[in-house]
Each structure stands twice: as structure tokens, then as C-alpha cells.
Amino acid sequence: MLLVTGLSAHSVTYIELHDGYGIRVQYEGGDPLVFADVQIFRPGETAIEFQQGMTDENGAFMFKPDTSGSWTVKVSDGLGHGKVIL
Secondary structure, rough: OOOOEEEEOOEEEEEOOOOOEEEEEOOOOOOOOOOOOOEEOOOOOOOOOOOEEEEOOOOOOOOOOOOOOEEEEEEOOOOEEEEEOO
């Protein structure tokens, strides 16, 4: 399960696809966070990343959890805007 908590006033949406998760991150006005940094952490882990990458031109990123629990997804555009999704 992913729960959304915000670091700033920006919109985040996510969907589950084929036992994985897709997130789409956008600014409040609707523009996507294009090529934003993404870090994925397993449940209970905060130091070692499970996966890292960047959003695409639509602000989207997909990953497939390998265990159940609450995963943490951190997204940052490198300009001070970002989200933590738990």
C-alpha cells in the first residue's frame, strides 16, 4: 500500500499496474515533474535504496515491490520541489 504525504503543495497520483506501482508526479498547476530523481526504499529501510531512477517526460515512474509492506518513494526535481510517498 502506498500512502501519499507531501513535502510541498504539489499533486501526486499513483496507480497499481500488474502487481507493481506506477506514480505520476506533477506540479500544482498540472505540469509533470519531468526527469525528476526517484528513490525507492523497502519497508523499514531508509538507508539502502531498492531502486532508483528518473520519471519520464510525463512525470511517471514504475516499480515492482518484491515484498509486502509500506514502501517509501522519494521524488525530487532538484529545484527544491519533491514528495515522499509512504
